[in-house]
Amino acid sequence: MHRKASVIWEGNLREGTGTLSTESGALRDTKYSFRTRFERANGKEKNGKERKWTNLEELIAASLGGCFSMTLSDELERSGLHPERIETTAVATLEESKGRWTLTRIELEVCAKIPNATQNHFIDAALAAKTNCSIAQLLNTNILMIAHLEA
Amino acid sequence: MHRKASVIWEGNLREGTGTLSTESGALRDTKYSFRTRFERANGKEKNGKERKWTNLEELIAASLGGCFSMTLSDELERSGLHPERIETTAVATLEESKGRWTLTRIELEVCAKIPNATQNHFIDAALAAKTNCSIAQLLNTNILMIAHLEA
Helix, strand or coil, X not given: CEXXXXXXXXXXXXXXXXXXXXXXXCCCCEEEEHHHHHCCCCXXXXXXXXXXXXCHHXXXXXXXXXXXXXXXXXXXXXXXXXXXXXXXXXXXXXXXXCCEEEEXXXXXXXXXXXXXXXXXXXXXXXXXXXXXXHHHHHECCEEEEEEEECC | CEEEEEEEEECCCCCCEEEEEECCCCCCCEEEEHHHHHCCCCCECCCCCECCCCCHHHHHHHHHXXXXXXXXHHHHHHXXXXXXXXXXXXXXXXXXXXXXXXXXXXXXXXXXXXCCCCHHHHHHHHHHHHHHCHHHXXXXXXXXXXXXXXX
């Protein structure tokens, strides 16, 4: 099975801009640039209006957070639990050293509502999801997790 | 520097659905599910209308394609060349084995318009970008590349 994205980049590294599109249409000519990626700049359109520009690291964070959350629902089901709702935030940390930026870690914070779950069952499932999730296995970075079970 | 995404997953693995949002707003409650991720299903709304659902692998492909393209512009500038336009497609291949899906490779195909570039300079820069791009270094998968220089 194949999953596709398309990119157009125009100009040089620091002043150029690019667009990202995915086959599903979820990203469609979504803009990105060096400044919005590494300098916290807001993207501005030529007409002065602000527009949402993405950065490549938040897409990685979204992919990992999404994979972890669905894998956690599976781990819980395997132990006979039926999660109602799993909420996860994924925060990627970028660090610069000698002009090179590296994604040094991603912190997952998950809060779940699971009828009849004990804290121990929940933590076991969350740890298994963090290990088994296919996107976690794809990423060469440190992945940390904090897990809360809602009452 | 921190980059954040938020996920809500409701229900079990196979019938549940989730939403992905990123801090920039480029993804905002964008839907995903097991079926649209692994079974090529189109997401349907309850009212029967089709809506664009994403999958986690196209986000990885977009991130890699975006990073490669901007890194290539930098590699070209370093050798005194000024790219006008770099177009890249990134295709992720997913393979299943014993019920587990793995992203086994990503193929980059890049087509670039670069005044005064020779084929050799271009290929050297493209190979350097594939090696040096920070998202390529983040990913535990095979990355292949085909590069075309536009006349």
